[in-house]
Amino acid sequence: MKYFLGIDGGGTKTTVALSDMEGRIVKKEIGKPSNLRNIGFKESLFNLKEVIEKVVPQEGEVVSSAIALASIEEEYREEGEIIAKEIEKFLGGKVVVVSDQVIAFRAGTDKKDGVVIISGTGSVARGWKEEREIKVGGWGWLADEGAAFWTGIEVFRLLGKVFDKREESNLMEKIIREEWKINSPEELNREVYKSFMEKIPLLSIVADRAAKEGDLAAKKILSQAGEELSLMAKRVIEHLSLEKESFPVIKSGGMFKSEVVESILRENILKIAPRANLIKLEVDPVEGAIKLAKEMYE
Numbered sequence: 001m002k003y004f005l006g007i008d009g010g011g012t013k014t015t016v017a018l019s020d021m022e023g024r025i026v027k028k029e030i031g032k033p034s035n036l037r038n039i040g041f042k043e044s045l046f047n048l049k050e051v052i053e054k055v056v057p058q059e060g061e062v063v064s065s066a067i068a069l070a071s072i073e074e075e076y077r078e079e080g081e082i083i084a085k086e087i088e089k090f091l092g093g094k095v096v097v098v099s100d101q102v103i104a105f106r107a108g109t110d111k112k113d114g115v116v117i118i119s120g121t122g123s124v125a126r127g128w129k130e131e132r133e134i135k136v137g138g139w140g141w142l143a144d145e146g147a148a149f150w151t152g153i154e155v156f157r158l159l160g161k162v163f164d165k166r167e168e169s170n171l172m173e174k175i176i177r178e179e180w181k182i183n184s185p186e187e188l189n190r191e192v193y194k195s196f197m198e199k200i201p202l203l204s205i206v207a208d209r210a211a212k213e214g215d216l217a218a219k220k221i222l223s224q225a226g227e228e229l230s231l232m233a234k235r236v237i238e239h240l241s242l243e244k245e246s247f248p249v250i251k252s253g254g255m256f257k258s259e260v261v262e263s264i265l266r267e268n269i270l271k272i273a274p275r276a277n278l279i280k281l282e283v284d285p286v287e288g289a290i291k292l293a294k295e296m297y298e
Contacts, residue, residue, distance in 0.1 A: 001020075001057065001059060001060030001061075002021055002060060002061055002062075002063045003018050003019060003020065003021075003026075003057060003060055003061070003062045003063065004018070004019045004020075004021070004023065004062070004063065004064050004065070004066075004290055004293035004294050004297065005017070005018055005019075005052070005055070005062045005064070005065040005066075005091070005093075005290075005293060006019070006065070006066050006067075006068075006103070006286045006287070006288070006289025006290035006291075006292070006293055007034075007048065007051075007052070007065070007066070007067040007068060007069075007286065007289055008068050008100060008103060008284070008285045008286040008289060009033070009034030009035065009044070009047075009048065009067065009068060009069040009070065009100070010033060010034070010035055010070050010100060010120060010121060010122075011033055011035040011037075011038050011070055011120070011121035011122055011141070011149075011197070012033055012120075012121050012197075012198070012201065013030050013031065013032070013033060014030070014031040014032060014033060014034040014047060014048065014051050015028065015029075015030055015031075015284060015285075015286045016028070016029050016030075016031065016051045016052055016054070016055050016286070017055070017284070017286045017287070017289070017290055018055040018056075018057065018062070019290045019293075019294075021294075023290055023291065023294050025287070025290065027055045028055070028284075028286070029051055029054040029055050030051070031047055031048075031050055031051025031054070032047040032050065032051070033047065034047045034048050034069060035069065035070040035071055036069065036071055036072065036076045036079055037070070037071040037074075037075070037076070037140050038141070038197065041076075041079050041082075041083075044069070044079075044083070045083055045086055048067070048083065048087065049087075049090055052087070052090070052091060056091070061092060061093065062091050062092060062093045063092075063093045063094070063297050064093050064094045064095075064293040064294070064296045064297040065087065065091060065093060065094070065095045065096070065293055066095075066096050066098060066103070066289040066290070066291075066292035066293040066296065067083065067084070067087065067095065067096070067097045067098070067289070068097075068098050068099060068100045068102060068103040068285070068286075068288070068289050069083075069097060069098075069099070069100065070099070070100045070122060070138075071138070071140065072097060072098070072099050072100075073098075073099040073101075073135070074138060074139075080097040081097070083097050084096060084097045094296050094297070096292065096293075096296060098289075098292065099126075100118065100285065101116055101118060101124055101126040101135070101138075102288070102292070103285050103286070103287075103288030103289045103291075103292065104116050104118055104250060104252040104281060104285045104288060105126070105128075105250050105288065106288035106289075106291050106292060107250075107252075107281060107283055107284070107285045107286075107287045107288030107291070108248065108250035108252070108279050108281045108283075108288075109248040109250060109279065111247070111248050112128065113127075113128050113129045113130065113247055114127065114128065114247045114248040114249065114250065115127040115233060115236050115237060115240075115242070115247065115248070115249045115250070115276075116249075116250040116251075116252060117229055117232065117233050117249065117250070117251050117252070117265070118252045118253050119146055119147050119148070119225075119229055119251075119252075119253040119254075119255035119256060119261070120147065120148060120252070120253035120254050120255065121141070121147060121148050121149050121201050122138065122140065122141065122144040122147045122149060123137050123138070123144045123145060123146045123147035123150070123228075123229060123232070123253075123255075124136070124137045124138030124144075124232070125137055125229070125232035125233050125235070125236045126138075126236065127236040127237065127239070127240050127242070128240075129240040129241070129242060129247075132240060133240075134235075134236055134239045134240060136232045136235045136236055137232045141197070145225070145228035145229070145231075145232075146224075146225040146226065146227075146228035146229035146232070146255065146261070147225075147253075147255060148201035148204040148205075148253075148254060148255055149197075149200055149201050149204075150225065150228075151201075151203070151204035151207060151221060151222065151225050151255070152199075152200035152201050152202065152203035152204045152207075153200060153203075154207075154221045154224070154225075155172060155203040155204065155206060155207050155218075155221060156192060156200060156203055158170075158172070158217060158221070159172065159173060159176065159185075159188065160185070163185035163188075167217075170210065170215050170216075170217040170218065171210040171213055171214075171215035171217075171218065172203075172206050172207060172210045172215060172217065172218055175206050175209060175210060176188065176203075176206060179206075204254075204255065205254075206218075207221050207222055207258075208222065208257065208258045208260075211258065211259075211260050212259070219260055222258050222260040222261050223260055223264055225255065225258075225260075225261050226258075226260060226261040226262070226263070226264030226265050226268075227264060227268070229255075229261065229265050230264060230265050230268035230269065233249070233265065233268070233269055234268065234269075234272055237269070237272060237273050237276075238272070242273055242276075243272055243273050244273075244275070245273075245275060246275040246276070246277065247273075247275075247276060247277065248276075248277050248279055249269060249276050249277065249278045249279065250279050250281055251265070251278065251279065251280045251281060252281040252285055256280055262280070265278075266278055
């Protein structure tokens with residue numbers, strides 16, 4: 001038996017999938033994060049090998065693998081080449097390392113030209129048109145406007161003001177107190193700062209829950225997130241001169257579970273590119289990695 005392997009390595013988890021020669025996924029596992037920007041090269045490579053071992057078949061061989069890693073096409077291209085070589089030695093077959101933007105786009109469409117907007121733990125927009133391409137955003141958790149980490153920081157800042165009586169109480173505070181078992185601002189600080197890379201993005205989920213129940217403070221934060229993502233998309237669309245064309249816009253990531261974020265992004269994109277086809281990615285982005293692995297072998 002021969003297999004393809006695809007990996008989607010992000011800031012909160014790494015998803016690995018094994019497929020048959022037709023591209024049908026036969027096994028999938030979740031492992032620890034592998035974003036080099038957050039955890040460094042050694043830990044990223046270790047986590048990749050660890051999760052790959054969970055799906056490696058006892059019989060047969062993996063003939064082609066596509067590994068997508070967040071931040072790999074920004075400041076970690078050289079490390080990406082080393083990872084490809086290390087995984088080839090570890091696993092065998094051909095291995096390519098690409099950005100998470102590429103596989104998210106490929107998972108959502110078979111078109112060659114178009115735009116992808118990712119808003120999960122981090123955020124980024126990227127587009128392709130013929131031989132041209134552009135990336136906007138994707139600068140990590142200190143920036144990444146409109147992403148879950150950015151949104152969570154905005155929620156955390158507002159909660160601090162609420163605890164200080166600089167802002168009025170809101171539903172987000174109530175949810176945090178009840179679900180996180182927080183009785184004081186000191187307890188919230190302790191909970192967040194001991195594992196802020198994990199806890200801060202979770203506050204974006206709190207904001208979405210509160211917004212769905214009508215909380216104005218939560219809606220304001222999520223609206224701002226939608227506007228920030230819209231600015232990224234606008235820059236990509238205008239740079240590639242796509243305003244009058246029909247093209248796919250793939251939306252990938254947990255922030256698009258928010259109706260507030262999604263509706264603002266949709267409205268703003270259609271204002272400048274009325275023929276754009278907005279597609280919310282309903283499949284796992286790792287399927288785009290499987291597509292790439294299959295194409296490499298063919």
